[in-house]
Amino acid sequence: MTAKYRVAVIVGSLRKDSYTRRLAKALMALAPASLDCHIVEIGDLPLYTEDLDAAPPAAWTRFRQDISRADAVLFVTPEYNRSVPGGLKNAIDVGSRPPQQSVWDGLPAAVVSQSPYKLGGFGANHHIRQSLVFLNMPVLQQPEAYIPQVGELFDDVGELTAEAQAFLTRLVAAFVNWVALVGGARPSGAER
Amino acid sequence: MTAKYRVAVIVGSLRKDSYTRRLAKALMALAPASLDCHIVEIGDLPLYTEDLDAAPPAAWTRFRQDISRADAVLFVTPEYNRSVPGGLKNAIDVGSRPPQQSVWDGLPAAVVSQSPYKLGGFGANHHIRQSLVFLNMPVLQQPEAYIPQVGELFDDVGELTAEAQAFLTRLVAAFVNWVALVGGARPSGAER
Amino acid sequence: MTAKYRVAVIVGSLRKDSYTRRLAKALMALAPASLDCHIVEIGDLPLYTEDLDAAPPAAWTRFRQDISRADAVLFVTPEYNRSVPGGLKNAIDVGSRPPQQSVWDGLPAAVVSQSPYKLGGFGANHHIRQSLVFLNMPVLQQPEAYIPQVGELFDDVGELTAEAQAFLTRLVAAFVNWVALVGGARPSGAER
């Protein structure tokens, strides 16, 4: 397997043992050899303000470099107040600045949202998608991933249920195809 | 004038000399005596995570107390990546937690968005509104305030133009009426 | 009981035996004596175009008159393609024109969405809410009503389950309070 895509996985919850992180890791474990997935942390990013652009915090620089090295982005997130968690939106903002230096430009993406209830983070999912339009990130449409009752993905010993595994496998396969299809839209090896 | 409403003004940009802050101050200057407006700062709030709920950062507690003392909330914000700035969304999240202890519950609100271009922050404005549904904050509908080309609100010596003053005055008047109308929906003097 | 509010109930599905209509009727049956609810039909409205404004179709005129006589509006809708059914959006458009003659202006509203699956029509619900901002219709925030698995509202003999009845009763009560609270925002008895 020679073709490799580096995938930056961004976890929208900052809680250490969050279901979101477990879900992200389950997705990473299901990824085929053609994807090289790694979580890019966002919890240490100072809130974005233009006042710091001249001398950016080290965490911003680290984050921007990590995304710059990626070929695709997988957002996995809970919903806070029917929208994107502030911490995740801050990471999106940090990566998008300064003007003309966005590290997101052209990267294929997928958005997976979850909630402990039935709505599956639909509101967060689509608010992220609205940002991805501006950021020029072609985003996987189907299968949509609004995962309800996230706790039920896992059985008593913490393994994915068969049903969960089947859905997430299908999702990962669609993402792989998407990245292969639209990844060529950006200049390969180009400085960003 | 005996009836007084305390209004928490939240500025979505963290930049010191931001147009958003100038706009917020212009709105505050136009407020009638019945409104007691003060900016509640959000730039020092650590990113929300449940892991800190047991021993909340001092900035979270300060912010929650400031909002708890308010009778209404005025959001004034730029748009980042077609949505709410991460720092503002984080403040909304901090105020909403822990569960059942949201400080936003029942507070009348208005949302004013701006941009340096034509779109006036429409995307940010409506994403905030989606959160306000969940937070049970009755929100002013008209006049909508998507303020385009924000720099043009001010003349060469930094004063509001006549046209800007007319619009913002109308907006503040509608907000005052809204607060008076729906402020009674929440238990006056009640513990929140 | 002297105070009476006329409520126009708008059913977003045009199917004769739709769950949406059953849900609307269930809500109407739970309404207290202070609400006078009636369904305003939308299925016969020709698609809106300015070309017909000079000589509006009879169905448009009938619809506009029905809404004009109402004191509040209750939208009950399914979701089509993650948004508002075209027929319902068309009704909203018909009522909003010609310019300066919208029949919606100032009417308190609530939005109830449903789906046969888990998402409860969240997308449709919030897209309607975005229109209500422009239309100046103050809208009930809580309880949100994204009703999942709508078929399960009813038992084997077609009666509301106890759980469904409890939720819908709470919803109607909140709507009554909302109409009483903000109904005064528009000139009583005024020509619209």
Added chain:
Amino acid sequence: MTAKYRVAVIVGSLRKDSYTRRLAKALMALAPASLDCHIVEIGDLPLYTEDLDAAPPAAWTRFRQDISRADAVLFVTPEYNRSVPGGLKNAIDVGSRPPQQSVWDGLPAAVVSQSPYKLGGFGANHHIRQSLVFLNMPVLQQPEAYIPQVGELFDDVGELTAEAQAFLTRLVAAFVNWVALVGGARPSGAER
């Protein structure tokens, strides 16, 4: 030039001499030889209801066939009440049904919105995009096309201004690239 893509252009306004239609025609005139663009009319489509699925109106069948023959879709639309015009949403709904027989599945798309004012139909644009996720239509992200003050696209003799021509040319070029890139995602020549 052998490679040809058939593009269904859908005009969201039903007004005969609408600016939307003029804009659509301007885009079609700028299309390169590789695109075969034609407007698919939506004004005669009866409102969607499942009750007619068994014996669909002729206009529905005609519309579905027209879209089935297309390789891509270009939506050009005004904004009605901060959302999609009811007539356009109805066309989207008609094309999406009956279940499992959507004619939209997999078709690459672009969304161009316009308004006579500054907001450029941002609300309509993104509401359509939310539907496109469900419909599995990969959608062009950049350049976004929220065209403000649509009348100013054209000069005194009805020709595109140089600035308008430059932007629309860039938009069409990006759309061509997008169709070429993701058009392969659907089975070529497959029955839909």
